Amino acid sequence: xxxxxxxxxxxxxxxxxxxxxxxxxxxxxxxxxxxxxxxxxxxxxxxxxxxxxxxxxxxxxxxxxxxxxxxxxxxxxxxxxxxxxxxxxxxxxxxxxxxxxxxxxxxxxxxxxxxxxxxxxxxxxxxxxxxxxxxxxxxxxxxxxxxxxxxxxxxxxxxxxxxxxxxxxxxxxxxxxxxxxxxxxxxxxxxxxxxxxxxxxxxxxxxxxxxxxxxxx
Numbered sequence: 257x258x259x260x261x262x263x264x265x266x267x268x269x270x271x272x273x274x275x276x277x278x279x280x281x282x283x284x285x286x287x288x289x290x291x292x293x294x295x296x297x298x299x300x301x302x303x304x305x306x307x308x309x310x311x312x313x314x315x316x317x318x319x320x321x322x323x324x325x326x327x328x329x330x331x332x333x334x335x336x337x338x339x340x341x342x343x344x345x346x347x348x349x350x351x352x353x354x355x356x357x358x359x360x361x362x363x364x365x366x367x368x369x370x371x372x373x374x375x376x377x378x379x380x381x382x383x384x385x386x387x388x389x390x391x392x393x394x395x396x397x398x399x400x401x402x403x404x405x406x407x408x409x410x411x412x413x414x415x416x417x418x419x420x421x422x423x424x425x426x427x428x429x430x431x432x433x434x435x436x437x438x439x440x441x442x443x444x445x446x447x448x449x450x451x452x453x454x455x456x457x458x459x460x461x462x463x464x465x466x467x468x469x470x471x472x473x
Contacts, residue, residue: 304390
């Protein structure tokens with residue numbers, strides 16, 4: 257073999273030529289951030305989420321089951337699909353549903369998300385809330401469904417106060433590459449479209465209502 261034609265030698269020469277120059281990725285906080293860590297993140301999130309048309313409700317951790325049962329009784333769904341990774345939270349939700357007369361549907365037996373079109377409400381946990389925009393970040397994982405927040409006409413999300421971040425800078429800073437989910441969804445208000453004659457219509461291709469139980473520990 258002629259010297260310099262081996263695969264290793266070729267890649268060694270190619271690497272430096274194709275590697276991008278090191279960049280300064282530091283954040284200019286004064287320029288970029290609209291919400292600082294010193295701000296009341298809970299109050300900001302509640303304000304922004306409500307402004308988007310979502311319906312956040314602050315509850316204490318010890319009364320979460322009772323408040324969920326009350327909310328479900330108000331909404332009066334007959335059936336629900338669950339997207340909850342935590343077993344204890346799932347048990348709590350099932351008890352609240354039972355008290356409100358809401359049936360849990362196992363939609364995992366059918367392929368895709370077709371079965372979730374037959375339920376009235378999707379109940380999910382949340383990865384994070386974003387105070388700046390009032391958005392919810394949902395991750396896929398075992399025990400979670402990619403359709404529970406998207407298909408049923410009502411979405412009920414459970415968000416803990418400590419999960420609220422100032423903005424997306426904090427989210428991507430705190431989340432390493434190995435922690436990124438295979439599917440990640442940012443929910444910023446109920447489903448809307450203004451494609452037809454510029455008229456805003458809510459709930460066309462997703463939930464027409466998003467309720468959030470913000471749990472204060």
